[in-house]
């Protein structure tokens with residue numbers, strides 16, 4: 001079997017290489033370059049990543065190739081992110097990067113020459129009724145299936161996750177025992193360029209600044225000013241510049257460029273139990289065909305270790321689903337993905353974009 005490994009320079013994908021070699025495979029290694037760009041942003045950690053990748057390749061005597069997907073990333077992921085922010089939404093570039101770049105453009109360019117593509121993601125795959133499903137990782141704290149919740153059935157059936165059945169501590173231990181060059185390296189912030197730069201600078205570069213009011217939601221009182229609703233996200237606490245906090249962003253009016261806040265940890269305006277998921281995407285298949293709604297599910301509305309319990313309903317015949325959470329949810333941010341799992345949080349079925 002011919003395997004391509006996506007190698008990042010981090011410890012997880014290095015151990016993925018080790019695991020495959022220990023099973024007798026001779027995978028080919030690929031580093032995806034998404035780097036400096038015309039706008040003057042540079043990413044210094046990239047050179048270090050690449051050095052680590054070369055060291056891992058040398059250690060196992062495997063070929064390493066750099067695949068430049070910089071333009072594709074900017075055309076697809078950055079454009080998506082900016083458009084969402086412009087509409088007042090909170091995008092998730094990591095989710096889109098996996099779908100469009102790591103398993104999209106890479107597959108078209110290189111991956112199609114291989115039987116399987118392996119990564120260091122904390123996730124698993126499992127077979128049920130003759131189909132391959134995306135399974136959660138053994139280490140619940142490291143589980144990354146929420147970042148993979150927009151991939152499709154072809155992608156999932158081709159993927160290998162050699163570290164998905166290991167705890168992070170075991171991964172580190174393997175790396176230390178094998179004296180891998182990056183054994184002690186800190187965890188990366190993801191491939192996404194957006195995770196590595198100052199987010200506000202990046203947004204400012206594309207959308208500029210426009211002063212607007214910060215208003216207390218309950219009273220309508222103007223408390224201060226902001227430099228553009230696009231710098232603020234629902235659920236945000238830090239960076240509001242208001243005294244006497246805590247203050248939380250609870251709403252935004254993009255037409256009038258107003259950011260609404262509410263005071264205190266227990267302000268009810270911060271919480272909700274109902275989440276609307278639009279354009280719902282099933283990774284492998286619709287598991288609820290013929291079932292009576294609501295169905296019991298687990299879900300996440302952001303990257304947290306906890307899976308939350310709730311009930312899912314379909315809104316008519318459309319691809320809109322409504323989630324009713326058992327526990328109050330803090331800061332439901334439209335634009336983020338609501339990721340749905342089975343009731344035992346073993347299988348990730350898919351995701352939809354949160355909207356009001």
Ligand SMILES: Nc1ncnc2c1ncn2[C@@H]1O[C@H](COP(=O)(O)OP(=O)(O)OP(=O)(O)O)[C@@H](O)[C@H]1O
Nearest residue numbers: 006007008010011012013031032119120188190191
């Ligand atoms: N620049 C890159 N080139 C190739 N593959 C990458 C790159 N960045 C990330 N990946 C792949 O995606 C996986 C998940 O990346 P991410 O940065 O989200 O997580 P991570 O758990 O910190 O992984 P790692 O420790 O391997 O960096 C990596 O393990 C690797 O397989």
